[in-house]
Amino acid sequence: MxxxxxxxxxxxxxxxxxxxxxxxxxxxxxxxxxxxxxxxxxxxxxxxxxxxxxGKVTCPYTGDSIALTVCKTMANSKAPTHNRVKMAHWQACRQCPVNCSKGE
Missing domain, CATH: 1.10.260 (434 Repressor (Amino-terminal Domain))
Known part of the structure; x- marks a missing residue:
């Protein structure tokens, strides 16, 4: 707290x-x-x-410190099939131990 x-x-x-x-x-x-x-x-x-x-979390994929809201947005977004780099990040997000889509 x-x-x-x-x-x-x-x-x-x-x-x-x-x-x-x-x-x-x-x-x-x-x-x-x-x-x-x-x-x-x-x-x-x-x-x-x-x-x-x-709040901030360290993104295991990029190594950057990002806001929880950014993490949640990425975790809950649809697959960005139009961009290979973003798609690789999105796929890594699915396996992420932080995975902000879990509501933590």
Whole structure:
């Protein structure tokens, strides 16, 4: 949980509170309260959204650090039959141990 709070803090420092709040679909005051440890709502829901939108995974195929949303998009996309390079990546994604399509 503290790791996700740190991810949230860093995102706010880099992008600003309003931008992060918009990305996460929460108000600026909610983000402020979560960071201050004073949020009376379900903090775990906010942090789950932080993980989904701001969290990163290392793609075993490319070796790059990518956002979970990018991973999910690739994992849940249709086969890109028009492009051999993208198709190879997509096929590797089907066997990936991270495989964000599992909803993790």
């Amino acid at each position: 503290s790791d996700l709070l740190e991810v949230l803090r860093q995102a706010v420092e880099q992008q600003g509170q309003a931008a992060v709040a918009k990305t996460l679909g929460y108000s600026r005051s909610t983000i402020s309260l979560v960071l201050a440890g004073k949020y009376t709502g379900r903090t775990e829901l906010v942090l789950a959204k932080v993980k989904e939108e701001l």
